[in-house]
Amino acid sequence: MEVKNLTCIGCPMGCPLEVTMENGEVLSVTGNTCPRGAAYARKEVTNPTRIVTSTVRVVGSTTGAVAVSCKTASDIPKGKIFACVKDIAGVSVEAPVHIGDVVKADVAGTGVDMIATKEVM
């Protein structure tokens, strides 16, 4: 048996959660005040994911912008965060850029695209 301690991020209560696991299976979650805490704990110990946000270079902007902000179009596994940032390190896109434009397809082999979050003229 293995015990993991987490803090629930569901609301400002910030309940301290204790997850008991065996062979990768969640046996129990305690410390949560509401069901959201248990759901969060299960996901966090079995398949933690994050949205990654960053910037890439932009060239040819008429307003003088040098960077455009971007994000993964959906969550990616937490363990891929660094690979994802590394994969876009050399990327540069040409203005104009629109919100939702793909700046790097299938980032770090996650199957998820990195998309622009800002309009750059």
Place this chain on the structure above:
Amino acid sequence: MKNYDIVIVGGGPAGLAAANAAYDAGARSILILERDKELGGILNQCIHNGFGLHTFKEELTGPEYAHRFAEKVYKKQIEYKLSTMVMNISPEKVVTAMNREDGLFDIQAKAIVLAMGCRERSRGALNIPGYRPAGIYSAGTAQRLVNIEGFMPGREVVILGSGDIGLIMARRMTLEGAKVKVVAELMPYSGGLKRNIVQCLNDFDIPLKLSHTVVDIEGKERVTGVTIAEVDSHNKPISGTEEHYDCDTLLLSCGLIPENELSRDMGVELNRVTNGPTVNESLETSIPGVFAAGNVLHVHDLVDFVSEEAAAAGRSAAAYVAGGPADGARNDIPVAVEGGPRYTVPCTIDPAKVGDELVVRFRVGGVMKNRFVNVYLDGDRVIHRKRPVMAPGEMEEVKLKRAMFEAHPDLSSICIKVEEA
């Protein structure tokens, strides 16, 4: 001199929401003045996600949230001027501004919405005598450098203060290849959101040291290291607890204060707790026809509430312009507080001026568990709401309905009390 019905100072989320709402309420002669070269305010540099959950039921990044509101301003063809700094506002509502094309110019407004946002507490927060080498930045400045200018201010970083901007920057700089060695927080708790502590510090094994402060900064030209120490209950460093960190950068994330130089100079009355204007139920300041909303009024954590509040200010401004100067017969009842709230926005309420619903926002002074937020009109309890936990970092609100006021025709007192369960 040019004339506009409504001049909005600041084109951040507050200014944009005020402009849209004023337009929807019938105003057409509206001008937004923004000193930056784009609309959107601080959101342009907040590239992380977590905006708009309340309004759009999805998590947007800062620039995406700003764009949704800016787009409406473009569609309605509301006028705006960028790279335009407002220098002065007279009590007679003459706005003096400056930009490259027009130079210094005056505009006569009928109503004004103050939406200048806030700025970071300065280095004065750092109570250390002596030399200030290069490499010390406010967290917000660092955020702007990295996210907008594409420039990394340093490689080895110590952060003082665990406000949200500091936490967000700890993650951002780590992802950009820097080593964030420690976040030191003077208070025994963090002022940042739990979510940011987990996703910005814990995810990257960055230590958070509560009840710690910076006691020494080394380096002549550029920071070469800092020493932090634990503090006692009077915030005095405890000798023997010093720890040294080599670093080239120190970020300060010590809180925000509303930017009210313009308001003060024009004679608007300011609240000592919030550093923002005192306002009535219409979000009108002590000068009739001058309204305020967003971070210039009180510092918000969630932009959704900035937009909501600013829309109310925009509607008030439109109503003021349409109705001409008020007849002066106001019945301002102060909102009293007891048991926790440090302030309320609005500070006074004229029951006759309340629409269908009036949102009153406040913050408490410390962490409180198992309380009730109760609202009393002349001693009658009209709202009774359980709050399992309240913290200074989270804004609270109560919604007062017009019917509650109608049931108390000769109202003389309004009180918000936080009481034990």
